[in-house]
Amino acid sequence: MHIVVCIKQVPDSAQIRVHPVTNTIMRQGVPAIVNPYDLFSLEEALRLKDIHGGRVTVITMGPPQAEAALRKCISFGADEAILVTDRAFAGADTLATSYALATAIAQIAKDQAVDMVFCGKQTIDGDTAQVGPGIAKRMDMQLLTYVSQVDSLDITSRTVQVQRRAEGGVQVLTTRLPCLVTMLEGTNEMRFATMDNMFRAARYQLKVWDRVAAGIEDVSKIGLKGSPTVVSKVFAPQAKTQRAEIIDSESGEPRDLALTLISKLFTQHPAMSEAVVKQSA
Amino acid sequence: MAEKFDAIVVGAGPSGNAAAYTLAKSGLKVLQLERGEYPGSKNVQGAILYSDALERIIPDFREDAPLERHIIEQRMWVLDDESFVGTHYRSDEFNKPPYNRYTIIRAQFDKWFSQKAQEAGALLLCETTVSDLIMDGDRVVGVQTDRLGGSVHADIVILADGVNSVLARKAGFRPELNPGDVALAVKEIHFMPEETIQSRFNISGESGVVIEMVGKITKGMMGTGFLYTNKESLTIGVGCMLSDFKKQKVSPNQLLEEMKNHPSIKPLIEGGEMKEYAAHLIPEGGYKAIPQIYGEGWMIVGDSGMFVNAVHREGSNLAMTTGRIAAETIIELAEKQKPFSARNLAAYREKLDASFVMKDLKKYRNMPGIFHRNPQFFTTYPELVNQAAHTMIKVDGIDKKTKEREIRNSFTHRRSLFGLMGDAFKMWRAFE
Numbered sequence: 001m002h003i004v005v006c007i008k009q010v011p012d013s014a015q016i017r018v019h020p021v022t023n024t025i026m027r028q029g030v031p032a033i034v035n036p037y038d039l040f041s042l043e044e045a046l047r048l049k050d051i052h053g054g055r056v057t058v059i060t061m062g063p064p065q066a067e068a069a070l071r072k073c074i075s076f077g078a079d080e081a082i083l084v085t086d087r088a089f090a091g092a093d094t095l096a097t098s099y100a101l102a103t104a105i106a107q108i109a110k111d112q113a114v115d116m117v118f119c120g121k122q123t124i125d126g127d128t129a130q131v132g133p134g135i136a137k138r139m140d141m142q143l144l145t146y147v148s149q150v151d152s153l154d155i156t157s158r159t160v161q162v163q164r165r166a167e168g169g170v171q172v173l174t175t176r177l178p179c180l181v182t183m184l185e186g187t188n189e190m191r192f193a194t195m196d197n198m199f200r201a202a203r204y205q206l207k208v209w210d211r212v213a214a215g216i217e218d219v220s221k222i223g224l225k226g227s228p229t230v231v232s233k234v235f236a237p238q239a240k241t242q243r244a245e246i247i248d249s250e251s252g253e254p255r256d257l258a259l260t261l262i263s264k265l266f267t268q269h270p271a272m273s274e275a276v277v278k279q280s281a
Numbered sequence: 282m283a284e285k286f287d288a289i290v291v292g293a294g295p296s297g298n299a300a301a302y303t304l305a306k307s308g309l310k311v312l313q314l315e316r317g318e319y320p321g322s323k324n325v326q327g328a329i330l331y332s333d334a335l336e337r338i339i340p341d342f343r344e345d346a347p348l349e350r351h352i353i354e355q356r357m358w359v360l361d362d363e364s365f366v367g368t369h370y371r372s373d374e375f376n377k378p379p380y381n382r383y384t385i386i387r388a389q390f391d392k393w394f395s396q397k398a399q400e401a402g403a404l405l406l407c408e409t410t411v412s413d414l415i416m417d418g419d420r421v422v423g424v425q426t427d428r429l430g431g432s433v434h435a436d437i438v439i440l441a442d443g444v445n446s447v448l449a450r451k452a453g454f455r456p457e458l459n460p461g462d463v464a465l466a467v468k469e470i471h472f473m474p475e476e477t478i479q480s481r482f483n484i485s486g487e488s489g490v491v492i493e494m495v496g497k498i499t500k501g502m503m504g505t506g507f508l509y510t511n512k513e514s515l516t517i518g519v520g521c522m523l524s525d526f527k528k529q530k531v532s533p534n535q536l537l538e539e540m541k542n543h544p545s546i547k548p549l550i551e552g553g554e555m556k557e558y559a560a561h562l563i564p565e566g567g568y569k570a571i572p573q574i575y576g577e578g579w580m581i582v583g584d585s586g587m588f589v590n591a592v593h594r595e596g597s598n599l600a601m602t603t604g605r606i607a608a609e610t611i612i613e614l615a616e617k618q619k620p621f622s623a624r625n626l627a628a629y630r631e632k633l634d635a636s637f638v639m640k641d642l643k644k645y646r647n648m649p650g651i652f653h654r655n656p657q658f659f660t661t662y663p664e665l666v667n668q669a670a671h672t673m674i675k676v677d678g679i680d681k682k683t684k685e686r687e688i689r690n691s692f693t694h695r696r697s698l699f700g701l702m703g704d705a706f707k708m709w710r711a712f713e
Contacts, residue, residue, distance in 0.1 A: 195429065198428060202404055
């Protein structure tokens, strides 16, 4: 079994800020993490490897600093990690990205045939959920999206059974290899790296591929040139929440605090006050 | 796999990084273990960087270290409820490179420092907590981490695991923390445009101002407040002894909220956007609280060894210096192929005794006790000094001689003549 897991390094969206003037995302100082959905797929791939043996290769397309994300995957137990990085990739949309990744995975397959590709359902910074399906289409692989768990894998018959979360229920689907799976959150949890793998990750020499090494010849299909998507405007919606208020009373007694809170609520929401009066009457 | 290293450094703060860098640079095989997600992710400080201590480790640190502002002005405020009496010291001498002190953001600075240690050859593993020391008889021979297959051996283990130092306590190298020996400090970072900071504090370019505060803001507790200028933000915070918080039943965040509303402080931070809130313990027990700092195969550096000079707000420089000197001691022994026995490591303590670290801490050894027993230094005196200034400055038709008498009387009334003399003596004892 040779499984390729596609990952992306993303800014931790829980800590992201939008510049108040330019409306652009302020990446500076925001910690970079492995896209959480990708970790579910990596864990699922590692579980298959635990049962059936084989090899897990992790790949990402991104800037040089994405190395940290790949190293993290090595610490969890991935065998190899490949960073596909080139200035020519800058400005890529999902069409160009899926082309670059599909070509790079085909390059990996020259070394050892790829049986399965795992992707996260989507990234938390782009939210498109298009790259995984794009790769499957380009590589002519069976596609299983929104998978919550891989039930079983039969190496001899080369079939895989998965659970797919769909509207109104769970679908149990079987397909043949090679296939591409995009994973949902929630049914597995990333393992805690062993000390051996921590050492291995710290010392691991990443494979770094530029455009040529990744086997990409047609530059019109990558980067800005290969991206028909145009971002015409970016804006931050107005925040709707109100600032928190610290309520205090002179005595500090819970009773007084509660009374102050209630009177504040009633002053701001007369309807609520009326309703309470009506009910008690 | 039983990996073995020459040295293991537990922690990637200033002391751990100083030790790991110095050791790795000399060619020793060093493993550094940090429980945080990245170096600096769990570290909190005001924060002021004192150049000297770092310069002795990385002389050209100014070239790429993430520094905020170099400090050209130091303000010391004694606050009453609505006023302050202060001294400001500003010198253009501080505005000429090489600069003596900088404000820094620790999350960025620690990452940089750790990167230097890694470039020097130290191997860093993050998100890895050391749970125990591995002993062979009374000798430390390695560490046990929380990971599967997590034991690693080394000839020497340096504990740079901070004020709480669970390891040192577990191993019995250090007693439980005494609430009277640690301060609890809270701080916030408020963002505002560079120009606003420059105009509010009368500074230009990357020069900066530091305000240290004492008085009514701590509500009678032993502690201080501070306000530092960063490039695009202000850091404001307050810290008091943990035992005092417990006694007075004041919550630290409430204390900081009230301090931010002080009429002399509020206009300085107005309009800023609060982006960060942090709290941490600071070991302020001083000289008398310093535990045994070396033994068979182990050494303690930085906050873990209580190396903080609370009077002068110095800590990270003591951390870096103890880390460096511990490493240098190890390097010297390794060169002579001598074992890291307690007997040989005693040189570490001797070197610290001869350095500013122990000399300064020894100088103020009586201070914590004196201030603990005499809260008037944080309540009555700030009030009296402010009242005196107010009386002298207010023009109200009363002659100056009468005013002087009034001030004198206010002092003797509140503290009595003997009380005043006693306090003066105590102050002299504390600072002698």
